Amino acid sequence: MSTVSPAGDEAVRLERFTTRIASGDQIEAGEWMPEQYRFEALRLIQMHANSEIMGALPEREWIPRAPTLARKMALTAKVQDEVGHGMLLYRVAETIGRPREEMYAELVEGRARFHNVFHYPAETWADVAIIQVFVDGAAMQTQGALRSCSYAPYSRVLKRICYEEDFHIQLGLDVWRALAEGTPAQRAMLQDALNRWWTPIIHFFGMPDRVSPHTEAMLAWRLKVKSNEELRQQFLRRFVPVILEYGLVVPDPGLRWLETEQRYEYTEPDWDELKRVGRNGGPKSAERLALRQSFYRQHAWVREALSRWSQAAA
Amino acid sequence: MTVPASSVALGDPAVRAAFREWLLRIADDELAIGHRHAEWTGVGPDIESDVAMSSIAQEELGHARLLYEQIAGEAPGAVDRLAFGRPPSEFRNAVLLEQPNQGWEFSITRLALYEAFESVRFGLLARSGQEPVAALAATLAREERYHGLFAATWLERLAGASVDAGGRVQAALDVAWPYALGFFETTDADGVLLRAGLVSDSAERQRDVWEAAVRPLLERCALTPPVAEPRLGGRRGVHTPALGEMHAAMTEVWASDPEARW
């Protein structure tokens, strides 16, 4: 309408958009969305995609060394899934507006972020069990909640991702059980891995959210469905019993269940470490990025060849 | 009760040993290339191909496992003792398959050469009359079809994209070809199996069939196999240092406690 100014138009659209999401509706690829929503959704999904791609690396190191043929096949399939998730997620991020090539290059050049847990070393075979059970278990809490997020292409992809993550957790529990019920050396290796991974896993969910306009906007837009602390508690309720069941020790002497509050109390971790790690300052950040860079450079001619081929084929 | 002819053949210890050696070659081939291909998981040239190559690796490892089971039986741990418990000198894989991946073009070229060979060999095994292995071979051949398709699709695109890319693939072929001829290296076992009628084609004949499949693909890609002597050794347990390196990684955890359940 000519009587409505462009700015007024924008306000009407924004209101309609917000109302739709509040009513539980989801946004499709290619639809109008507020710039802030686009920015936040892209940041969330790109970070998720980056994490899957970088998350393939720690476990990948154990594929050549997996101790049985069955484990070797299953671990390969598991890492393959992570790579596949990266593919699905970059595609979703593309629908919000950035080419995959650009996002991938940004990751490789160390200008993008990925989840804290993938900046740590996988030192022994037992780390594979810990990653599959606890890291994937942690991711499952976040991703499971986000299945009801407001961006429909993301929620569709998360459905498949969660299905595959469940396989990872089941597989991990099988490795976990073999080691937990194994020789004293195997049990010791498992406990050691658990000790090293505990803090990164507690970090995984992020600092407890501050009450801020940002958090509120994210919740209102359903780009965040549960608070960091809710997800961390959900994770602890699910996985602390797994540790105790097998007679292993939770590596936090301060951890206890508060019956009245129905939540776990835990020792406050060093949040500065999380910030440092998140800025690619973790113990393995540089090495893993260097590996990505080296393969990326090595394959420049392959990308070039395929692009020439597709031009010729077009 | 009539005893099947195949059982009669395997009643001869020499034939039985030769047949076992043949199965071991096939299984070791699958394990070696499966191990190398699995190393691409997570670092492939593009995300989709990374995923696809990983499936191929898993299937090759799966084939190795089923074939080892034919040799070692189904007792718990028997397959892994066979796969992880032998020194490199007891491996019978062709040396081509233990070579490191080097580059994507090398892996693709090797895969194309290997799959053509696999289809010849699984055909022979399926016609060996030895059940249940023969039926197994026919089943496994089904998965190999996709592997060959993947290799050929990639090879054609890389080789045909540009002079630079074509040159890289040709260089990979120059390296891989003499090793690939090692697929057909023979030992006494080959003669025994031929005479007993378990294998219907001589190694020379197998190579002809293989070349008849491989050369048209290479021609389509404007690639020329070099004139070179075969690089042998694998079928006799004489390997390149690459196997030692691969074997050390592969057995690292298992060998830390071979009796443990992992």
Next chain:
Amino acid sequence: MTPRGVEAARRTEAPWVRTLEAADGVWAVFLQARRRDAHVHVGDVHAPDAEMALVLAKENYARRDPCVSLWVVPARAIRGTASDAADMFEPATDKSYRFGGSYRQQQRVYRGGYSAGPTEDDR
């Protein structure tokens, strides 16, 4: 193409029509799980051509799920109804007259006839 067709192609699409924005080399993948099922969109792949797209789609989308056939289509060739056109799919008036369930009164007689039928197939 006839001149009329060219003109039609150049025409700006109607506001309720949506073109999927996708880069060159993005292929939409459609998977058929069983012969009796239709092909369903399961996701996309990046590939330099259709043949490679099919090769890659197989392991990216059919490594676990049952599949008997795949289709790939350049993603940007897809036209759809825009999301804000979703309204027009919502029936505004009672459409129950289209459904068998709305005519339940004689159901007992009808099903009864079947169950009294002579063969298994009739039931």
